[in-house]
Amino acid sequence: MSIDKNDVILEIKDLKKHFAPHQSLAQTLTGKNRKVVKAVDGISFAIRRGEIFGLIGESGSGKTTTGKLVMKLIDPTSGTIEFNGEDVTKTDKERTKAYRRQVQMIFQDPYASMNPRFKIKDVLEEPLIIHKIPGGHVEHEEMIVKALTEVKLNPPEEFMGRYPHMLSGGQRQRVATARTLILNPLMLVADEPVSMIDLSTRAEILHMMKDVQRDLGLTYLYITHDLSTARYFTDRIAVMYLGRIVEMGDADDVIDHPLHPYTKALIDAVPEPETGKVDVIKELPISGEIPSPANIPPGCRFHTRCPYAKPECSAEAEPELIDVGNGHYQACRRYKEI
Amino acid sequence: MSMKDFTYRLGEFWADFRKETSGLIGLGILALCVVVVLAEPLFLPYSDVNGNWRNISYWEDNPQAAPPAWTNLFAKEKSATTSRYKSPVVTDEDDPEFGAVRVYTFKYGYKFDKAPLDIILRAKGTGMLFMNISIERPDGESVFLGQVYQDGLDGDPIRFAVETDARSAVYEFIRNFASDEAISNSDSSNVKPTDIIFSKAGENMLSAREPLKGEYLVRIKIPASILEDGTNTIEDLRLLVTGRVSGVLGTDTAKRDLYSGIIAGLKWALFIGLVTSVISVLVGVMYGIICAYFGGLTDTLMSFVFEVFVSMPMLPILIVLSAIFKPSIWIIIGSMIVFYWVGPVKTVRSMALQIKEETYIEAAKALGSGKWRIIFKHMAPLLLPYSFANMALSVPGAIVAESSLSLLGLGDPSIITWGQILHDAQLSGATLNGLWWWIVPPGLFIALMGMTFAFLGFAMDKILHPKLRTR
Ligand SMILES: Nc1ncnc2c1ncn2[C@@H]1O[C@H](COP(=O)(O)OP(=O)(O)OP(=O)(O)O)[C@@H](O)[C@H]1O
Ligand SMILES: [Mg+2]
Numbered sequence: 001m002s003i004d005k006n007d008v009i010l011e012i013k014d015l016k017k018h019f020a021p022h023q024s025l026a027q028t029l030t031g032k033n034r035k036v037v038k039a040v041d042g043i044s045f046a047i048r049r050g051e052i053f054g055l056i057g058e059s060g061s062g063k064t065t066t067g068k069l070v071m072k073l074i075d076p077t078s079g080t081i082e083f084n085g086e087d088v089t090k091t092d093k094e095r096t097k098a099y100r101r102q103v104q105m106i107f108q109d110p111y112a113s114m115n116p117r118f119k120i121k122d123v124l125e126e127p128l129i130i131h132k133i134p135g136g137h138v139e140h141e142e143m144i145v146k147a148l149t150e151v152k153l154n155p156p157e158e159f160m161g162r163y164p165h166m167l168s169g170g171q172r173q174r175v176a177t178a179r180t181l182i183l184n185p186l187m188l189v190a191d192e193p194v195s196m197i198d199l200s201t202r203a204e205i206l207h208m209m210k211d212v213q214r215d216l217g218l219t220y221l222y223i224t225h226d227l228s229t230a231r232y233f234t235d236r237i238a239v240m241y242l243g244r245i246v247e248m249g250d251a252d253d254v255i256d257h258p259l260h261p262y263t264k265a266l267i268d269a270v271p272e273p274e275t276g277k278v279d280v281i282k283e284l285p286i287s288g289e290i291p292s293p294a295n296i297p298p299g300c301r302f303h304t305r306c307p308y309a310k311p312e313c314s315a316e317a318e319p320e321l322i323d324v325g326n327g328h329y330q331a332c333r334r335y336k337e338i
Numbered sequence: 339m340s341m342k343d344f345t346y347r348l349g350e351f352w353a354d355f356r357k358e359t360s361g362l363i364g365l366g367i368l369a370l371c372v373v374v375v376l377a378e379p380l381f382l383p384y385s386d387v388n389g390n391w392r393n394i395s396y397w398e399d400n401p402q403a404a405p406p407a408w409t410n411l412f413a414k415e416k417s418a419t420t421s422r423y424k425s426p427v428v429t430d431e432d433d434p435e436f437g438a439v440r441v442y443t444f445k446y447g448y449k450f451d452k453a454p455l456d457i458i459l460r461a462k463g464t465g466m467l468f469m470n471i472s473i474e475r476p477d478g479e480s481v482f483l484g485q486v487y488q489d490g491l492d493g494d495p496i497r498f499a500v501e502t503d504a505r506s507a508v509y510e511f512i513r514n515f516a517s518d519e520a521i522s523n524s525d526s527s528n529v530k531p532t533d534i535i536f537s538k539a540g541e542n543m544l545s546a547r548e549p550l551k552g553e554y555l556v557r558i559k560i561p562a563s564i565l566e567d568g569t570n571t572i573e574d575l576r577l578l579v580t581g582r583v584s585g586v587l588g589t590d591t592a593k594r595d596l597y598s599g600i601i602a603g604l605k606w607a608l609f610i611g612l613v614t615s616v617i618s619v620l621v622g623v624m625y626g627i628i629c630a631y632f633g634g635l636t637d638t639l640m641s642f643v644f645e646v647f648v649s650m651p652m653l654p655i656l657i658v659l660s661a662i663f664k665p666s667i668w669i670i671i672g673s674m675i676v677f678y679w680v681g682p683v684k685t686v687r688s689m690a691l692q693i694k695e696e697t698y699i700e701a702a703k704a705l706g707s708g709k710w711r712i713i714f715k716h717m718a719p720l721l722l723p724y725s726f727a728n729m730a731l732s733v734p735g736a737i738v739a740e741s742s743l744s745l746l747g748l749g750d751p752s753i754i755t756w757g758q759i760l761h762d763a764q765l766s767g768a769t770l771n772g773l774w775w776w777i778v779p780p781g782l783f784i785a786l787m788g789m790t791f792a793f794l795g796f797a798m799d800k801i802l803h804p805k806l807r808t809r
Contacts, residue, residue: 071704073700073703073704093708096706097706097708100704100705100706101706104704104705105701105704107697107700107701109697112696112697112698113697113698113700113701114698114701115698115702115715115716116698117719117720126702126705126707126715127705127706130702130705130706130707130708130711131706176701179705183705
């Protein structure tokens with residue numbers, strides 16, 4: 001299944017983000033460069049119009065950094081971002097602002113993503129003011145009520161006068177969603193929108209987000225470390241490890257038939273639903289911690305933790321993501337043997 | 339922030355503030371100061387002090403360098419206080435010397451140990467006037483003080499002061515009692531006429547005076563013929579007995595009432611302190627936020643400029659500036675701002691650096707918000723409370739700096755400030771002459787004002803600073 005060019009809303013090519021550590025003058029002069037943090041190290045993917053694309057990986061794999069790159073909150077070190085066929089990697093102030101009207105973001109921490117001194121009404125009116133949406137307070141209020149209804153915060157009037165701290169995490173994430181919807185965006189970047197929410201309400205929020213996505217025909221870049229929600233929620237997923245994508249394909253395909261050892265490990269870690277202990281997070285069945293992105297292992301960057309690693313994995317060049325058919329990509333040179 | 343929101347936060351602030359005793363004391367004193375400034379005329383014994391502080395004739399009826407009236411409470415020998423009399427008793431009499439006369443009589447009860455400094459008679463006259471002025475003492479003796487003859491008056495003021503106009507006449511009175519020898523032994527220029535008038539008569543009334551207490555009558559005789567004319571009139575006849583002690587805070591060597599000066603200086607102290615601190619803190623807070631938010635080269639450059647200003651010594655430069663420009667309150671305030679704005683920069687910058695990393699700032703950016711909206715809507719409101727505390731804390735500095743400038747003679751001559759009062763005291767050698775009431779009160783008030791705002795500032799700082807925790 002190849003992707004039709006016209007179908008693509010967002011395409012990322014060989015995107016890199018290397019954080020240069022702050023250096024003192026002395027360090028620069030003595031040449032004692034501290035290592036750059038390669039948070040995102042050459043990733044490419046395309047998101048189709050109207051799909052939910054999941055980005056999955058352990059903590060520190062560079063998911064948030066990718067989300068911020070897509071949001072243009074940080075500038076990439078190299079690579080390009082195309083939105084609707086237009087290169088938006090480098091844009092002027094006006095174009096950036098227009099871009100942000102079309103692409104919106106829901107942040108991981110619903111407690112921190114709203115100014116605690118703003119009422120919900122002010123939180124939701126902010127995008128309208130920023131983008132000079134015509135209409136006075138009355139018209140704006142109508143839009144706010146509509147957005148709050150969309151995310152099923154009922155009755156909307158009751159929530160408008162409250163402060164964020166008077167809301168539960170789930171309610172806040174609904175408000176955060178409403179805030180992104182109010183500008184009628186084409187695409188949402190949702191960075192672990194439910195990871196900080198009470199377990200009991202996670203499903204509800206994801207349901208709501210899915211409903212919204214269907215109602216409005218939105219495209220999501222859904223960032224998560226939680227494979228179990230990914231299967232239910234996403235159409236396609238990309239698995240990230242240490243700044244690289246190691247496997248990508250249809251969600252069901254990847255989860256049912258993982259090819260890369262890292263994906264396999266991730267899937268083994270997902271607790272069985274039957275046990276009823278959903279919140280038990282199993283240890284990854286692989287050894288060690290994720291290495292530091294400032295010190296990426298040579299060769300295949302996963303070899304230090306890979307149970308199938310052979311000498312060639314560290315000695316030879318890093319394997320590229322290869323198409324194994326059916327739109328399923330993976331980056332292990334030994335995937336056939338294991 | 340809506341109005342309701344604001345009152346809610348204010349209420350919250352007040353609930354905390356009430357627990358700070360020093361803050362409440364500061365607030366109380368400040369409230370009192372505001373009341374005094376608003377109702378200034380009620381507190382000013384000399385209501386025109388504001389335009390006349392440097393007008394010598396406005397103060398001419400006051401005693402010179404007189405201590406405050408309440409010093410009598412602690413003195414063994416009581417000094418005469420100032421008293422004023424307005425409506426004399428008018429009688430028509432037959433005078434052996436002038437025939438029919440109209441007599442205006444003022445009654446003055448003298449019950450002190452130290453005689454008044456002066457007796458001053460004032461009136462307004464028209465046409466031609468002749469007055470014979472004398473004083474009748476409780477012992478029955480009458481002291482002739484002098485005569486006033488003026489022609490061509492047209493509502494002009496008439497002033498007769500015993501101290502200057504009755505010297506020779508009073509010496510004549512001494513001759514009736516003291517021997518020629520005693521008179522020639524004493525240095526007549528050393529003896530005040532009022533000392534003689536209010537002393538018991540006797541041989542040695544020059545060398546060892548004893549106060550003669552009782553009722554004195556000041557009598558002004560005007561021949562009836564003059565007044566019958568119709569074109570000659572005398573109006574608004576007033577008597578002023580100038581005390582040896584005066585007012586709440588005494589007088590200076592230019593006879594100015596120091597209490598009036600202090601009260602009139604209060605509003606300037608508040609004005610200078612508040613304007614300087616509010617403007618400089620606002621500038622400093624904005625500067626700090628901009629440094630932190632823009633970061634990079636902007637931050638480096640702005641921090642450099644900041645360091646330059648921090649390391650400049652304020653007073654020497656202010657002195658040079660006021661010497662170049664004509665000292666005016668605006669120049670003084672303006673140049674103080676140039677030095678004071680650096681105060682909050684460092685703290686604000688570090689606080690803003692923290693706020694800048696908040697997710698909601700990033701969220702606002704993701705919504706498309708521009709730099710200035712983030713600065714003004716998201717960052718500045720959080721730093722505002724801190725800046726209030728900072729404003730209060732920088733008021734004392736501004737007041738003291740203005741006083742220092744004034745003390746150096748570089749103040750604005752068109753206003754009254756406590757520093758200028760101190761400066762005048764210093765020029766006249768008040769310390770050497772023991773005129774403590776000229777030095778202590780303005781100094782004390784400068785300190786009190788500083789303390790008030792320091793109390794307020796500390797209390798506000800304590801309450802508002804931890805509120806920087808944002809959730
Ligand atoms: N501004 C930055 N400067 C330096 N290093 C950074 C910066 N932002 C992120 N990193 C580093 O980049 C790596 C990837 O971070 P990122 O936040 O993208 O991970 P993540 O996959 O979102 O993890 P999590 O699941 O914990 O959110 C981390 O090692 C992080 O320390
Ligand atoms: Mg993250």
